[in-house]
Amino acid sequence: MSENNPFPNENNTGHFWDDNLRELSNDPPGWWRIGFHASWIFCIVYFVLYPALPSLDGYTKGTMGWTAVGEYKQDLSAIDQVREKWERQINDPATTPAMIIADDELRNYTVRSAKVLFGDYCAACHGAGGAGNAAMSVSESGYPVLADDDWLYGGTVEQIQTTINNGRKGIMTPYGARLSSDEIEDLAKHVVALSEGSEHAAGKALFMEPTKGGCFACHGMDAKGLAPLGSANLTDAVWRFDVQGGGDNRLASARHTIAHGVNGELMDPQSRNAVMPAFGPLGKSLSEGTIKKLAVYVHQLGGGK
Numbered sequence: 443m444s445e446n447n448p449f450p451n452e453n454n455t456g457h458f459w460d461d462n463l464r465e466l467s468n469d470p471p472g473w474w475r476i477g478f479h480a481s482w483i484f485c486i487v488y489f490v491l492y493p494a495l496p497s498l499d500g501y502t503k504g505t506m507g508w509t510a511v512g513e514y515k516q517d518l519s520a521i522d523q524v525r526e527k528w529e530r531q532i533n534d535p536a537t538t539p540a541m542i543i544a545d546d547e548l549r550n551y552t553v554r555s556a557k558v559l560f561g562d563y564c565a566a567c568h569g570a571g572g573a574g575n576a577a578m579s580v581s582e583s584g585y586p587v588l589a590d591d592d593w594l595y596g597g598t599v600e601q602i603q604t605t606i607n608n609g610r611k612g613i614m615t616p617y618g619a620r621l622s623s624d625e626i627e628d629l630a631k632h633v634v635a636l637s638e639g640s641e642h643a644a645g646k647a648l649f650m651e652p653t654k655g656g657c658f659a660c661h662g663m664d665a666k667g668l669a670p671l672g673s674a675n676l677t678d679a680v681w682r683f684d685v686q687g688g689g690d691n692r693l694a695s696a697r698h699t700i701a702h703g704v705n706g707e708l709m710d711p712q713s714r715n716a717v718m719p720a721f722g723p724l725g726k727s728l729s730e731g732t733i734k735k736l737a738v739y740v741h742q743l744g745g746g747k
């Protein structure tokens with residue numbers, strides 16, 4: 443820093459380094475000053491209009507009466523107004539799920555709003571998007587896929603609505619105490635063969651013999667299942683009691699189902715547990731409109747008939 447000012451005609455502060463590196467005291471540029479004044483003016487205007495400063499008994503409210511909660515409520519009621527038109531139609535007892543599906547706008551709205559309902563009420567068992575939950579081991583039961591076109595109780599939207607409303611509990615009696623383990627093995631082999639498009643002769647004979655298996659009584663002469671009983675179609679490659687990994691587990695799974703039955707826990711504690719809870723008045727009491735929405739949603743997952 444130098445004592446002598448080598449630039450006496452200049453607006454400088456008298457601070458020098460080396461020969462001519464120096465600190466000037468010019469006014470800041472015009473654009474900077476406009477920005478500076480605009481910002482404090484903005485602050486004052488903002489503080490007057492909007493809630494801003496904390497005070498001992500709360501905060502300054504501002505002259506516009508604006509609050510974040512108020513704005514949120516306004517947005518919400520705007521959304522409700524749009525929704526109400528559709529909600530009224532869906533909740534009208536005269537509107538059937540088939541009518542909802544036939545109306546593009548109403549169907550789109552229903553599917554979107556039921557997605558959240560499905561997440562809340564159904565996904566814990568049926569998986570996100572109805573992808574199902576395969577059992578971890580052969581003796582567990584898992585939960586059926588709702589997104590395919592394979593149905594125990596039927597895939598029309600009316601049948602799906604009935605399933606959700608009343609719940610389902612298909613019963614298969616256990617055979618462990620009535621048949622020998624060889625007979626159960628033959629039956630299991632027959633069931634696996636059916637799912638692969640062939641047959642197992644000894645197993646088929648037991649399947650059709652009323653005093654032995656008598657399986658046809660519930661699964662049908664063609665083993666394709668009967669929707670009113672929810673007796674699985676045994677001739678397709680879709681396994682209701684699927685096990686992670688599939689493959690060799692199929693035979694073990696069939697053996698377990700035949701020996702211990704389904705929902706027969708009073709007769710056999712190892713019986714498969716396959717209860718779809720009721721969501722209508724007999725169960726969780728969801729509204730009729732909500733159940734209609736869920737039926738349409740499941741129907742639209744891809745496998746609806």
Ligand code: HEC
Binds near residue numbers: 564585593718
């Ligand atoms: C506690 C677990 C559980 C919950 C929660 C549940 N389900 Fe189920 N659901 C099942 C089981 C188990 C079955 C299969 C019953 C059987 O095997 O007989 C089933 C079967 C079904 C079926 C019949 C599938 C077919 O192939 O015919 C539909 C449709 C269905 N559920 C829809 C729903 C919807 C929609 C919800 C939500 C509102 C829901 N489920 C909630 C366990 C559940």
Ligand code: HEC
Binds near residue numbers: 615674704
């Ligand atoms: C009283 C009726 C009834 C009889 C008799 C019956 N079943 Fe079943 N069976 C069912 C029902 C209902 C289910 C489906 C359970 C479910 O998914 O909720 C089922 C499921 C099965 C399954 C599981 C299929 C899969 O996809 O995982 C097999 C295997 C099976 N039955 C084989 C047999 C055989 C073999 C016999 C004869 C020894 C037999 N059933 C007799 C009602 C019956």
